[in-house]
Amino acid sequence: MTAMTRRTLIGGAAAVGVGALTVGVLDGAAEAATTSGALPANVDVVVVGGGISGLVAARQVARTGRSVLVVEARDRVGGRVLNHRLGTGDTIESGGAFVGPTQDHIIALANELKVPMFEEYVDGKSVYNSSGLLGRQEYDGTVPPDPLILPDAAVLQYQLDQWASEIDVDAPWAHPRAKEWDSQTLGDYIRKNTVNPSGIGNLINCWTQPGFGADPDQLSLLFVIHYVACSGNETNKGTFERNSNTADGAQERRFIGGSQLIPLRLASQLGSRVALNAPVTRIDQNSTHAVVRTSRGAVTCKRVIMAVPPELSRAIQWGPDLPAAHRALLNHMNMGDLMKCDAVYDEPFWRADGLNGFGLSDHGAVRAAFDNSPADAKPGVLLAFVGGSTWKQYGLTTLAARRSAVLQGFAEMFGEKALHPIEYVEHDWTKERWTKGAPVAIMAPGTLTTWGRELRKPHLRTHWAGTETSTYWTGYMDGAVRAGQRAAREVIALT
Ligand SMILES: Cc1cc2nc3c(=O)[nH]c(=O)nc-3n(C[C@H](O)[C@H](O)[C@H](O)COP(=O)(O)OP(=O)(O)OC[C@H]3O[C@@H](n4cnc5c(N)ncnc54)[C@H](O)[C@@H]3O)c2cc1C
Secondary structure: OOHHHEEEEEEOOOOOOOOOOOOOOOOOOOOOOEOOOOOOOEEEEEEEOHHHHHHHHHHHHHOOOEEEEEEOOOOOOOOOOOOEEEEOOEEEOOOOEEEEEOOOOHHHHHHHOOOOOOEEOOOEEEEEEEEOOOOEEEEEEOOOOOOOOOOHHHHHHHHHHHHHHOOOOOOOOOOOOOHHOOOOEEHHHHHHHHHHHHHHHHHHHHHHHHOOOOOOOHHHHHHHHHHHHOOOOOOOOHHHHHHOOOOOOOOOOOOOOOOOOHHHHHHHHHHHEEEEOOOOEEEEOOOOOOEEOOOEEEEEEEEEOOOOOOOHHHHHHEEEEOOOHHHHHHHOOEOOOOOOEEEOOOOOHHHHHOOOEEEEOOOOOOOOOOEEEOOOOOEEEEEEEEEEEHHHHOOOOOOHHHHHHHHHHHHHOOOHHHOOEEEEEEEHHOOOOOOOOOOEOOOOOOOOHHHHHHHHOOOOEEEEEHHHHHOOOOHHHHHHHHHHHHHHHHHHOOO
Protein backbone atom coordinates (compact mmCIF):
# COMPACT_ATOMS: atom_id res chain seq x y z
CA MET A 1 0.00 0.00 0.00
CA THR A 2 1.37 3.43 -0.86
CA ALA A 3 1.94 6.23 1.60
CA MET A 4 -0.89 8.14 -0.02
CA THR A 5 -3.47 5.43 0.39
CA ARG A 6 -2.37 4.61 3.93
CA ARG A 7 -3.54 8.02 5.02
CA THR A 8 -6.75 8.31 3.06
CA LEU A 9 -9.73 9.62 4.93
CA ILE A 10 -12.35 7.06 5.74
CA GLY A 11 -16.01 7.61 6.27
CA GLY A 12 -16.98 9.64 3.24
CA ALA A 13 -17.73 12.81 5.17
CA ALA A 14 -14.21 14.17 5.18
CA ALA A 15 -15.11 17.03 2.89
CA VAL A 16 -17.84 18.22 5.21
CA GLY A 17 -16.89 20.61 8.00
CA VAL A 18 -17.21 18.61 11.20
CA GLY A 19 -18.87 21.44 13.09
CA ALA A 20 -21.33 22.03 10.28
CA LEU A 21 -22.82 18.56 10.21
CA THR A 22 -26.47 18.28 11.05
CA VAL A 23 -27.22 15.29 13.21
CA GLY A 24 -30.66 13.76 12.87
CA VAL A 25 -32.94 13.99 15.88
CA LEU A 26 -35.25 11.34 17.23
CA ASP A 27 -38.90 12.20 16.56
CA GLY A 28 -38.08 15.88 16.25
CA ALA A 29 -36.66 16.37 19.78
CA ALA A 30 -34.40 19.34 19.20
CA GLU A 31 -33.70 20.26 22.85
CA ALA A 32 -30.31 19.83 24.45
CA ALA A 33 -29.46 17.58 27.38
CA THR A 34 -30.76 19.03 30.64
CA THR A 35 -28.23 20.09 33.26
CA SER A 36 -30.46 21.00 36.21
CA GLY A 37 -34.04 20.84 37.42
CA ALA A 38 -36.42 18.02 38.19
CA LEU A 39 -36.34 14.83 36.15
CA PRO A 40 -39.46 13.24 34.66
CA ALA A 41 -41.29 11.23 37.34
CA ASN A 42 -41.89 8.17 35.12
CA VAL A 43 -40.30 6.67 32.01
CA ASP A 44 -40.25 3.20 30.54
CA VAL A 45 -36.47 2.79 30.80
CA VAL A 46 -33.75 4.61 32.75
CA VAL A 47 -30.20 4.25 31.44
CA VAL A 48 -27.52 4.94 34.04
CA GLY A 49 -24.39 6.40 32.42
CA GLY A 50 -23.98 8.62 29.36
CA GLY A 51 -20.91 6.99 27.87
CA ILE A 52 -21.07 5.43 24.42
CA SER A 53 -22.71 2.27 25.75
CA GLY A 54 -25.52 4.01 27.62
CA LEU A 55 -26.24 6.46 24.82
CA VAL A 56 -26.38 3.68 22.23
CA ALA A 57 -28.74 1.68 24.46
CA ALA A 58 -30.97 4.69 25.07
CA ARG A 59 -31.20 5.57 21.40
CA GLN A 60 -32.14 2.01 20.49
CA VAL A 61 -34.88 1.97 23.15
CA ALA A 62 -36.15 5.44 22.10
CA ARG A 63 -36.39 4.35 18.47
CA THR A 64 -39.04 1.79 19.46
CA GLY A 65 -41.27 4.56 20.84
CA ARG A 66 -40.60 3.70 24.48
CA SER A 67 -39.80 6.60 26.80
CA VAL A 68 -36.20 6.65 28.04
CA LEU A 69 -33.99 8.83 30.22
CA VAL A 70 -30.18 8.73 30.46
CA VAL A 71 -28.95 9.87 33.86
CA GLU A 72 -25.29 10.91 33.75
CA ALA A 73 -23.20 11.88 36.77
CA ARG A 74 -20.86 14.27 34.97
CA ASP A 75 -21.63 17.59 33.31
CA ARG A 76 -20.76 16.02 29.95
CA VAL A 77 -21.39 12.85 27.98
CA GLY A 78 -18.74 10.44 26.71
CA GLY A 79 -17.34 8.93 29.91
CA ARG A 80 -13.98 7.40 29.00
CA VAL A 81 -14.13 9.18 25.63
CA LEU A 82 -13.06 12.81 25.99
CA ASN A 83 -11.76 15.35 23.48
CA HIS A 84 -9.05 17.83 24.44
CA ARG A 85 -8.53 21.12 22.63
CA LEU A 86 -4.82 21.94 22.24
CA GLY A 87 -3.41 25.47 22.38
CA THR A 88 -3.12 25.31 18.59
CA GLY A 89 -6.89 24.78 18.37
CA ASP A 90 -6.50 21.17 17.24
CA THR A 91 -8.24 18.28 18.98
CA ILE A 92 -6.67 15.20 20.52
CA GLU A 93 -8.25 12.55 22.73
CA SER A 94 -7.63 12.19 26.44
CA GLY A 95 -9.36 8.80 26.49
CA GLY A 96 -10.43 6.22 23.90
CA ALA A 97 -9.19 7.13 20.42
CA PHE A 98 -8.15 4.28 18.12
CA VAL A 99 -10.32 1.91 16.12
CA GLY A 100 -9.47 -0.84 13.68
CA PRO A 101 -10.58 -3.86 11.67
CA THR A 102 -13.43 -6.02 13.01
CA GLN A 103 -14.57 -3.14 15.23
CA ASP A 104 -17.58 -2.97 12.92
CA HIS A 105 -20.04 -1.60 15.45
CA ILE A 106 -18.20 1.59 16.42
CA ILE A 107 -17.17 2.12 12.78
CA ALA A 108 -20.75 1.75 11.54
CA LEU A 109 -21.91 4.17 14.23
CA ALA A 110 -19.23 6.70 13.30
CA ASN A 111 -20.21 6.44 9.65
CA GLU A 112 -23.86 6.92 10.52
CA LEU A 113 -23.05 9.99 12.62
CA LYS A 114 -20.73 11.29 9.88
CA VAL A 115 -17.60 11.29 12.03
CA PRO A 116 -14.82 10.57 9.52
CA MET A 117 -11.72 8.54 10.29
CA PHE A 118 -8.12 8.72 9.15
CA GLU A 119 -5.35 6.15 9.24
CA GLU A 120 -2.66 6.32 11.89
CA TYR A 121 0.72 7.25 10.39
CA VAL A 122 2.71 4.04 9.83
CA ASP A 123 5.34 4.94 7.24
CA GLY A 124 8.90 4.42 8.37
CA LYS A 125 10.47 2.51 11.18
CA SER A 126 9.44 1.94 14.76
CA VAL A 127 11.92 2.35 17.63
CA TYR A 128 12.81 -0.07 20.40
CA ASN A 129 14.73 1.45 23.26
CA SER A 130 16.52 -1.25 25.21
CA SER A 131 18.59 -0.69 28.34
CA GLY A 132 20.56 -3.83 27.44
CA LEU A 133 23.52 -4.23 25.11
CA LEU A 134 21.47 -3.54 21.99
CA GLY A 135 20.52 -0.02 23.07
CA ARG A 136 18.27 1.89 20.70
CA GLN A 137 17.12 0.05 17.56
CA GLU A 138 14.95 0.99 14.61
CA TYR A 139 12.85 -1.86 13.24
CA ASP A 140 10.02 -2.93 10.93
CA GLY A 141 7.15 -5.20 11.90
CA THR A 142 5.48 -6.07 15.17
CA VAL A 143 8.08 -7.40 17.59
CA PRO A 144 11.37 -5.61 18.37
CA PRO A 145 14.34 -7.54 16.94
CA ASP A 146 15.98 -8.35 20.25
CA PRO A 147 17.44 -11.87 19.84
CA LEU A 148 17.14 -12.43 23.58
CA ILE A 149 13.39 -11.82 23.41
CA LEU A 150 12.23 -12.77 19.91
CA PRO A 151 11.97 -16.56 20.42
CA ASP A 152 9.95 -16.21 23.63
CA ALA A 153 7.78 -13.53 22.04
CA ALA A 154 7.01 -15.70 19.04
CA VAL A 155 6.07 -18.71 21.18
CA LEU A 156 3.98 -16.64 23.61
CA GLN A 157 2.10 -14.94 20.79
CA TYR A 158 1.45 -18.28 19.08
CA GLN A 159 0.27 -19.81 22.35
CA LEU A 160 -2.09 -16.94 23.22
CA ASP A 161 -3.58 -16.99 19.72
CA GLN A 162 -4.02 -20.74 19.81
CA TRP A 163 -5.79 -20.74 23.17
CA ALA A 164 -7.84 -17.69 22.20
CA SER A 165 -9.07 -19.54 19.11
CA GLU A 166 -10.41 -22.34 21.34
CA ILE A 167 -12.29 -20.10 23.74
CA ASP A 168 -15.99 -19.29 23.62
CA VAL A 169 -16.04 -15.49 23.98
CA ASP A 170 -19.48 -15.76 25.65
CA ALA A 171 -18.27 -18.24 28.25
CA PRO A 172 -14.48 -18.40 28.70
CA TRP A 173 -15.04 -20.18 32.03
CA ALA A 174 -16.44 -23.18 30.12
CA HIS A 175 -13.13 -24.11 28.44
CA PRO A 176 -11.76 -27.40 29.83
CA ARG A 177 -8.53 -25.65 30.88
CA ALA A 178 -10.27 -22.52 32.20
CA LYS A 179 -9.52 -23.27 35.87
CA GLU A 180 -5.86 -23.97 35.14
CA TRP A 181 -5.48 -20.71 33.20
CA ASP A 182 -7.47 -18.77 35.79
CA SER A 183 -5.32 -20.00 38.66
CA GLN A 184 -2.25 -18.09 37.46
CA THR A 185 -1.34 -14.64 36.24
CA LEU A 186 0.15 -13.88 32.85
CA GLY A 187 3.32 -13.07 34.79
CA ASP A 188 3.32 -16.53 36.46
CA TYR A 189 2.92 -18.17 33.08
CA ILE A 190 5.80 -16.21 31.58
CA ARG A 191 8.12 -17.02 34.50
CA LYS A 192 7.42 -20.76 34.18
CA ASN A 193 7.37 -21.11 30.40
CA THR A 194 9.94 -18.83 28.77
CA VAL A 195 13.69 -18.95 28.29
CA ASN A 196 14.25 -15.31 29.21
CA PRO A 197 11.36 -14.42 31.52
CA SER A 198 12.67 -11.00 32.51
CA GLY A 199 13.19 -9.98 28.87
CA ILE A 200 9.80 -11.04 27.56
CA GLY A 201 8.11 -10.03 30.82
CA ASN A 202 9.52 -6.55 30.45
CA LEU A 203 8.48 -6.30 26.81
CA ILE A 204 4.96 -7.56 27.48
CA ASN A 205 4.55 -4.63 29.89
CA CYS A 206 4.62 -2.41 26.81
CA TRP A 207 1.38 -4.14 25.78
CA THR A 208 -0.36 -4.66 29.13
CA GLN A 209 0.34 -1.20 30.58
CA PRO A 210 -1.43 0.75 27.79
CA GLY A 211 -3.97 -1.99 27.09
CA PHE A 212 -5.04 -2.78 30.66
CA GLY A 213 -3.38 -0.11 32.82
CA ALA A 214 -1.74 -3.07 34.58
CA ASP A 215 1.27 -5.40 34.68
CA PRO A 216 1.25 -9.12 33.78
CA ASP A 217 1.28 -10.02 37.50
CA GLN A 218 -2.12 -8.33 37.96
CA LEU A 219 -3.86 -10.18 35.14
CA SER A 220 -5.34 -13.67 35.15
CA LEU A 221 -3.99 -15.69 32.22
CA LEU A 222 -7.57 -16.70 31.38
CA PHE A 223 -8.63 -13.03 31.38
CA VAL A 224 -5.79 -12.23 28.95
CA ILE A 225 -6.63 -15.17 26.67
CA HIS A 226 -10.26 -14.04 26.67
CA TYR A 227 -9.19 -10.47 25.84
CA VAL A 228 -7.24 -11.76 22.85
CA ALA A 229 -10.21 -13.91 21.80
CA CYS A 230 -12.42 -10.80 22.00
CA SER A 231 -10.15 -8.95 19.54
CA GLY A 232 -12.17 -10.03 16.55
CA ASN A 233 -15.76 -10.56 15.54
CA GLU A 234 -18.22 -13.33 14.70
CA THR A 235 -16.34 -14.20 11.50
CA ASN A 236 -12.71 -13.32 12.34
CA LYS A 237 -11.19 -14.93 15.40
CA GLY A 238 -9.43 -12.60 17.81
CA THR A 239 -5.64 -12.49 17.64
CA PHE A 240 -2.84 -10.85 19.60
CA GLU A 241 -1.67 -9.05 16.47
CA ARG A 242 -5.07 -7.52 15.74
CA ASN A 243 -5.20 -6.34 19.33
CA SER A 244 -1.69 -4.90 19.46
CA ASN A 245 -0.95 -3.73 15.92
CA THR A 246 -1.35 -0.34 14.35
CA ALA A 247 -1.64 -1.26 10.64
CA ASP A 248 -4.46 -3.82 10.37
CA GLY A 249 -4.89 -3.71 14.13
CA ALA A 250 -6.84 -1.98 16.87
CA GLN A 251 -4.70 1.17 16.58
CA GLU A 252 -5.25 1.57 12.83
CA ARG A 253 -7.49 4.66 12.71
CA ARG A 254 -8.57 7.72 14.61
CA PHE A 255 -11.47 10.14 14.25
CA ILE A 256 -11.21 13.54 12.65
CA GLY A 257 -12.41 16.00 15.27
CA GLY A 258 -11.91 13.45 18.06
CA SER A 259 -13.81 10.36 19.20
CA GLN A 260 -16.00 12.33 21.62
CA LEU A 261 -17.93 13.58 18.59
CA ILE A 262 -19.65 10.18 18.66
CA PRO A 263 -21.25 10.45 22.12
CA LEU A 264 -21.85 14.17 21.60
CA ARG A 265 -23.84 13.46 18.46
CA LEU A 266 -25.72 10.57 20.08
CA ALA A 267 -26.63 12.90 22.95
CA SER A 268 -27.74 15.57 20.54
CA GLN A 269 -30.11 13.06 18.92
CA LEU A 270 -31.49 12.12 22.33
CA GLY A 271 -31.92 15.78 23.35
CA SER A 272 -33.67 16.26 26.68
CA ARG A 273 -33.72 12.51 27.19
CA VAL A 274 -30.18 12.99 28.58
CA ALA A 275 -29.91 14.43 32.09
CA LEU A 276 -26.43 15.61 33.10
CA ASN A 277 -25.24 16.32 36.67
CA ALA A 278 -27.46 13.46 37.84
CA PRO A 279 -25.33 10.87 39.67
CA VAL A 280 -27.34 7.82 40.68
CA THR A 281 -27.05 7.02 44.38
CA ARG A 282 -29.64 4.28 44.89
CA ILE A 283 -31.80 1.87 42.89
CA ASP A 284 -34.85 0.15 44.43
CA GLN A 285 -36.69 -2.56 42.56
CA ASN A 286 -39.72 -4.79 43.06
CA SER A 287 -41.88 -7.04 40.89
CA THR A 288 -43.63 -4.14 39.13
CA HIS A 289 -41.13 -1.29 38.81
CA ALA A 290 -37.80 0.26 39.73
CA VAL A 291 -37.00 3.64 41.30
CA VAL A 292 -33.70 5.24 40.30
CA ARG A 293 -32.64 7.93 42.79
CA THR A 294 -30.32 10.70 41.61
CA SER A 295 -29.17 14.02 43.02
CA ARG A 296 -31.78 15.61 40.73
CA GLY A 297 -34.66 13.50 42.04
CA ALA A 298 -36.12 10.03 41.61
CA VAL A 299 -37.43 8.42 38.42
CA THR A 300 -39.78 5.44 38.37
CA CYS A 301 -39.38 3.05 35.44
CA LYS A 302 -40.09 -0.46 34.20
CA ARG A 303 -36.45 -1.39 33.44
CA VAL A 304 -32.97 -0.06 34.19
CA ILE A 305 -29.86 -0.35 32.02
CA MET A 306 -26.61 0.06 33.95
CA ALA A 307 -23.87 1.41 31.67
CA VAL A 308 -21.20 2.48 34.15
CA PRO A 309 -17.80 0.95 35.02
CA PRO A 310 -18.08 -1.95 37.52
CA GLU A 311 -16.52 0.04 40.37
CA LEU A 312 -19.27 2.64 40.00
CA SER A 313 -22.08 0.05 39.87
CA ARG A 314 -20.97 -1.43 43.15
CA ALA A 315 -20.82 2.04 44.78
CA ILE A 316 -24.58 2.50 44.27
CA GLN A 317 -26.95 1.40 47.04
CA TRP A 318 -29.20 -1.41 45.87
CA GLY A 319 -32.55 -2.37 47.34
CA PRO A 320 -32.67 -5.30 47.44
CA ASP A 321 -28.89 -5.68 47.39
CA LEU A 322 -27.13 -7.21 44.41
CA PRO A 323 -26.93 -11.02 44.55
CA ALA A 324 -23.81 -11.99 46.51
CA ALA A 325 -22.13 -13.48 43.44
CA HIS A 326 -22.73 -10.38 41.35
CA ARG A 327 -21.41 -8.13 44.10
CA ALA A 328 -18.36 -10.36 44.42
CA LEU A 329 -17.78 -10.07 40.66
CA LEU A 330 -17.99 -6.26 40.78
CA ASN A 331 -15.73 -6.21 43.86
CA HIS A 332 -13.10 -8.05 41.81
CA MET A 333 -13.29 -5.78 38.76
CA ASN A 334 -11.11 -2.80 39.60
CA MET A 335 -10.03 -0.36 36.92
CA GLY A 336 -6.44 -0.28 35.69
CA ASP A 337 -4.12 2.67 36.37
CA LEU A 338 -3.49 4.73 33.27
CA MET A 339 -2.73 8.22 32.08
CA LYS A 340 -2.11 9.67 28.65
CA CYS A 341 0.72 12.19 28.22
CA ASP A 342 1.02 14.16 24.97
CA ALA A 343 3.83 16.44 23.77
CA VAL A 344 3.01 18.87 20.97
CA TYR A 345 5.54 20.10 18.37
CA ASP A 346 5.29 22.46 15.40
CA GLU A 347 5.54 19.45 13.14
CA PRO A 348 6.04 15.67 13.42
CA PHE A 349 9.83 16.00 13.08
CA TRP A 350 10.40 12.24 13.51
CA ARG A 351 8.75 11.54 10.14
CA ALA A 352 11.55 13.35 8.27
CA ASP A 353 13.98 10.98 10.02
CA GLY A 354 12.13 7.98 8.59
CA LEU A 355 10.36 7.15 11.86
CA ASN A 356 6.65 6.47 12.23
CA GLY A 357 6.40 7.77 15.80
CA PHE A 358 5.73 4.34 17.33
CA GLY A 359 8.17 3.36 20.04
CA LEU A 360 8.61 0.79 22.78
CA SER A 361 11.02 0.98 25.69
CA ASP A 362 12.01 -1.45 28.43
CA HIS A 363 12.51 1.40 30.89
CA GLY A 364 11.49 4.92 31.83
CA ALA A 365 8.16 6.74 31.74
CA VAL A 366 7.43 6.03 28.06
CA ARG A 367 6.97 2.30 27.62
CA ALA A 368 4.79 2.78 24.53
CA ALA A 369 4.68 5.85 22.27
CA PHE A 370 2.41 6.68 19.33
CA ASP A 371 2.25 9.39 16.69
CA ASN A 372 -0.86 11.23 17.87
CA SER A 373 -0.71 14.04 15.29
CA PRO A 374 -3.97 15.22 13.71
CA ALA A 375 -4.77 14.05 10.17
CA ASP A 376 -3.06 17.04 8.53
CA ALA A 377 0.08 16.55 10.70
CA LYS A 378 -0.13 20.12 11.96
CA PRO A 379 0.98 20.12 14.70
CA GLY A 380 3.02 16.98 15.46
CA VAL A 381 1.98 15.14 18.62
CA LEU A 382 3.68 12.30 20.46
CA LEU A 383 1.58 10.25 22.88
CA ALA A 384 2.82 8.18 25.82
CA PHE A 385 0.66 5.71 27.70
CA VAL A 386 1.80 5.66 31.33
CA GLY A 387 0.13 2.66 32.95
CA GLY A 388 0.42 -0.10 35.55
CA SER A 389 3.67 -0.06 37.55
CA THR A 390 4.99 2.75 35.33
CA TRP A 391 1.98 4.83 36.44
CA LYS A 392 2.76 3.88 40.06
CA GLN A 393 6.28 5.20 39.55
CA TYR A 394 5.53 8.36 37.56
CA GLY A 395 1.83 9.03 38.10
CA LEU A 396 2.39 9.82 41.76
CA THR A 397 5.30 12.21 41.28
CA THR A 398 5.07 15.94 40.49
CA LEU A 399 3.86 17.22 37.13
CA ALA A 400 7.29 18.77 36.46
CA ALA A 401 9.13 15.52 37.21
CA ARG A 402 6.73 13.47 35.11
CA ARG A 403 6.86 15.92 32.19
CA SER A 404 10.63 15.77 32.26
CA ALA A 405 10.63 11.93 32.38
CA VAL A 406 8.12 11.66 29.53
CA LEU A 407 10.05 14.09 27.31
CA GLN A 408 13.26 12.23 28.11
CA GLY A 409 11.57 8.98 27.03
CA PHE A 410 10.47 10.56 23.75
CA ALA A 411 13.97 12.00 23.19
CA GLU A 412 15.60 8.58 23.67
CA MET A 413 13.31 7.24 20.96
CA PHE A 414 13.01 10.13 18.51
CA GLY A 415 15.87 12.53 19.22
CA GLU A 416 16.69 15.68 21.18
CA LYS A 417 14.00 17.78 19.47
CA ALA A 418 11.49 15.90 21.58
CA LEU A 419 12.77 17.76 24.65
CA HIS A 420 11.30 21.04 23.40
CA PRO A 421 7.54 20.76 22.84
CA ILE A 422 5.35 23.82 22.35
CA GLU A 423 2.83 22.24 24.69
CA TYR A 424 2.60 19.30 27.08
CA VAL A 425 -0.74 17.88 28.24
CA GLU A 426 -1.71 14.88 30.32
CA HIS A 427 -4.83 13.21 31.65
CA ASP A 428 -4.78 10.87 34.65
CA TRP A 429 -7.87 8.66 34.66
CA THR A 430 -7.22 7.34 38.16
CA LYS A 431 -8.27 10.78 39.38
CA GLU A 432 -11.64 10.68 37.61
CA ARG A 433 -14.37 10.22 40.23
CA TRP A 434 -16.84 8.70 37.74
CA THR A 435 -14.37 6.34 36.05
CA LYS A 436 -11.73 5.55 38.72
CA GLY A 437 -9.04 4.36 36.33
CA ALA A 438 -8.54 3.17 32.79
CA PRO A 439 -8.86 1.90 30.21
CA VAL A 440 -10.89 -1.06 31.47
CA ALA A 441 -11.74 -3.09 34.57
CA ILE A 442 -9.20 -5.88 34.99
CA MET A 443 -9.51 -9.37 36.43
CA ALA A 444 -7.04 -11.17 38.67
CA PRO A 445 -6.95 -15.00 38.91
CA GLY A 446 -10.15 -16.68 40.06
CA THR A 447 -12.51 -13.92 38.95
CA LEU A 448 -13.79 -15.23 35.61
CA THR A 449 -14.18 -18.86 36.65
CA THR A 450 -15.82 -18.05 39.99
CA TRP A 451 -18.12 -15.16 39.10
CA GLY A 452 -17.85 -14.59 35.31
CA ARG A 453 -21.30 -16.09 34.72
CA GLU A 454 -22.77 -13.06 36.52
CA LEU A 455 -21.42 -10.54 33.98
CA ARG A 456 -24.60 -10.12 31.94
CA LYS A 457 -27.14 -11.75 34.30
CA PRO A 458 -29.96 -9.22 34.95
CA HIS A 459 -30.67 -8.30 38.58
CA LEU A 460 -34.48 -8.15 38.80
CA ARG A 461 -35.37 -5.21 36.48
CA THR A 462 -31.76 -4.13 35.92
CA HIS A 463 -29.78 -5.09 32.81
CA TRP A 464 -26.05 -4.68 32.32
CA ALA A 465 -24.36 -2.71 29.53
CA GLY A 466 -20.93 -1.05 29.48
CA THR A 467 -17.90 -2.25 27.55
CA GLU A 468 -16.89 -4.69 30.31
CA THR A 469 -19.98 -6.78 29.50
CA SER A 470 -19.26 -7.15 25.79
CA THR A 471 -18.23 -10.44 24.25
CA TYR A 472 -16.18 -8.91 21.40
CA TRP A 473 -13.84 -5.94 21.90
CA THR A 474 -14.61 -5.81 25.58
CA GLY A 475 -12.71 -2.82 26.98
CA TYR A 476 -13.00 -0.88 23.73
CA MET A 477 -15.43 1.60 22.20
CA ASP A 478 -16.65 -1.16 19.91
CA GLY A 479 -17.47 -3.29 22.93
CA ALA A 480 -19.34 -0.36 24.46
CA VAL A 481 -21.56 -0.13 21.36
CA ARG A 482 -22.14 -3.87 21.26
CA ALA A 483 -23.02 -4.05 24.96
CA GLY A 484 -25.41 -1.10 24.69
CA GLN A 485 -27.19 -2.72 21.77
CA ARG A 486 -27.47 -6.07 23.54
CA ALA A 487 -28.84 -4.54 26.75
CA ALA A 488 -31.36 -2.51 24.73
CA ARG A 489 -32.55 -5.68 23.00
CA GLU A 490 -33.04 -7.38 26.38
CA VAL A 491 -35.08 -4.49 27.74
CA ILE A 492 -37.16 -4.00 24.59
CA ALA A 493 -38.13 -7.66 24.68
CA LEU A 494 -39.43 -7.29 28.23
CA THR A 495 -40.97 -3.81 28.28
C1 LIG B 1 -6.90 6.55 28.39
C2 LIG B 1 -7.84 5.65 27.65
C3 LIG B 1 -7.48 5.13 26.42
C4 LIG B 1 -8.35 4.32 25.71
N1 LIG B 1 -8.02 3.93 24.44
C5 LIG B 1 -8.96 3.33 23.68
C6 LIG B 1 -8.77 3.20 22.28
O1 LIG B 1 -7.77 3.68 21.72
N2 LIG B 1 -9.73 2.54 21.56
C7 LIG B 1 -10.88 2.07 22.14
O2 LIG B 1 -11.73 1.52 21.43
N3 LIG B 1 -11.09 2.22 23.46
C8 LIG B 1 -10.18 2.86 24.24
N4 LIG B 1 -10.43 3.10 25.55
C9 LIG B 1 -11.60 2.46 26.18
C10 LIG B 1 -12.92 3.13 25.79
O3 LIG B 1 -12.82 4.51 25.98
C11 LIG B 1 -14.02 2.53 26.65
O4 LIG B 1 -14.08 1.14 26.45
C12 LIG B 1 -15.43 3.05 26.34
O5 LIG B 1 -15.43 4.43 26.14
C13 LIG B 1 -16.34 2.67 27.50
O6 LIG B 1 -17.64 3.17 27.25
P1 LIG B 1 -18.79 2.83 28.30
O7 LIG B 1 -19.99 3.60 27.86
O8 LIG B 1 -18.90 1.37 28.48
O9 LIG B 1 -18.28 3.39 29.71
P2 LIG B 1 -17.87 4.87 30.14
O10 LIG B 1 -17.31 5.61 29.01
O11 LIG B 1 -17.02 4.73 31.35
O12 LIG B 1 -19.25 5.55 30.52
C14 LIG B 1 -19.86 5.37 31.77
C15 LIG B 1 -20.60 6.64 32.15
O13 LIG B 1 -21.27 6.42 33.39
C16 LIG B 1 -21.19 7.60 34.17
N5 LIG B 1 -21.40 7.25 35.57
C17 LIG B 1 -20.56 6.61 36.42
N6 LIG B 1 -21.15 6.45 37.62
C18 LIG B 1 -22.38 6.99 37.53
C19 LIG B 1 -23.48 7.14 38.43
N7 LIG B 1 -23.42 6.68 39.70
N8 LIG B 1 -24.60 7.76 38.00
C20 LIG B 1 -24.70 8.22 36.73
N9 LIG B 1 -23.69 8.12 35.83
C21 LIG B 1 -22.56 7.50 36.23
C22 LIG B 1 -19.80 8.13 33.86
O14 LIG B 1 -19.69 9.51 34.17
C23 LIG B 1 -19.67 7.83 32.37
O15 LIG B 1 -20.10 8.92 31.58
C24 LIG B 1 -9.60 3.95 26.28
C25 LIG B 1 -9.98 4.46 27.50
C26 LIG B 1 -9.13 5.33 28.18
C27 LIG B 1 -9.60 5.96 29.45
